[in-house]
Amino acid sequence: MLPILYSFRRCPYAIRARLALCQAGVSVELREVVLARKPADMLAISPAGTVPVLQLPSGEVIAQSLDVMRWALAQHDPDGWLARGNTAAQRALTDTCDRAFKHALDRYKYAERHPERSAHAWRDDAVACLIQPLEIQLTQAPHLGGEQPGLADAAIFPFVRQFAAVDAAWWAASPWVATRRWHDSWVASALMAACMHKLAPWQPGAPVTVFPPAAQAIP
Numbered sequence: 172m173l174p175i176l177y178s179f180r181r182c183p184y185a186i187r188a189r190l191a192l193c194q195a196g197v198s199v200e201l202r203e204v205v206l207a208r209k210p211a212d213m214l215a216i217s218p219a220g221t222v223p224v225l226q227l228p229s230g231e232v233i234a235q236s237l238d239v240m241r242w243a244l245a246q247h248d249p250d251g252w253l254a255r256g257n258t259a260a261q262r263a264l265t266d267t268c269d270r271a272f273k274h275a276l277d278r279y280k281y282a283e284r285h286p287e288r289s290a291h292a293w294r295d296d297a298v299a300c301l302i303q304p305l306e307i308q309l310t311q312a313p314h315l316g317g318e319q320p321g322l323a324d325a326a327i328f329p330f331v332r333q334f335a336a337v338d339a340a341w342w343a344a345s346p347w348v349a350t351r352r353w354h355d356s357w358v359a360s361a362l363m364a365a366c367m368h369k370l371a372p373w374q375p376g377a378p379v380t381v382f383p384p385a386a387q388a389i390p
C-alpha cells in the first residue's frame with residue numbers, strides 16, 4: 172500500500188511537496204483535489220482541509236507541506252537537498268515566504284478584494300520581504316543551496332512562480348535578474364514537468380494514480 176497524497180495541481184504548498192517527492196523518487200498515490208469540493212476521505216484524516224496532506228500506510232498524517240518535503244527527503248535524498256537547504260538563513264527566508272510574502276502575494280493577486288491598498292503597494296511589500304533578499308542571495312550563487320539547489324529553493328520557488336505570473340510583462344522587465352534566472356531554470360526543469368501533469372479530480376473508486384511518474388521513481 173502506498174502513502175496517499177491529497178494535492179492540488181496549482182497550489183504552491185502542494186507543488187513544493189510534489190517537487191520533494193519527485194526528487195526523492197518516493198512513490199505515492201496522488202489524489203487531485205478540487206478545493207471547493209474536498210473529498211470526505213481527506214477531511215476525515217485532516218479536518219483543517221488544507222493541501223497537501225500525506226497519509227502514511229501506518230495511518231500517520233502529515234499535513235504541513237514542509238514536513239512532507241522533509242519526510243520524502245528523509246527516505247532518499249540523492250542530491251543532498253536537506254543538507255543544502257537547512258541553514259538558519261534559509262529557514263528564515265522560507266518562513267518569510269510562507270508568512271509575509273504569501274500574505275502580500277494573495278493581495279497582489281486578488282487586489283480587487285483588498286481595495287484598502289493598490290496592487291502595486293502589495294507588490295512592493297512582496298518585493299521588499301522576499302524578492303530583494305532572494306536577489307542578494309542569488310547574485311552570489313545560482314541557487315539558495317549554492318551551486319546546486321536545496322530544500323529552500325524547492326520550498327520557495329512555487330510561490331515566486333505565482334508572483335511572477337500575476338503580471339508576466341512587469342516581471343520580465345523587472346530588475347531581479349538573478350531571481351528571474353533562478354525562477355526560469357525551475358520552470359524549465361524536468362522536475363517541474365513531472366510535477367505539473369494535469370489530472371482529473373480524484374473520487375472514491377477511481378483508479379490509482381502513482382506519483383512520481385515511473386521514470387522518476389527509485390529503481
Ligand SMILES: N[C@@H](CCC(=O)N[C@@H](CS)C(=O)NCC(=O)O)C(=O)O
Nearest residue numbers: 182183184206221222223234235236
Ligand atoms: N501551512 C500549510 C498551508 C497549506 C494551504 O494553505 N494550502 C491551501 C491551498 S494553496 C489550502 O489548502 N487552502 C484551503 C482551502 O482553500 O480551502 C502547508 O504548508 O501545507
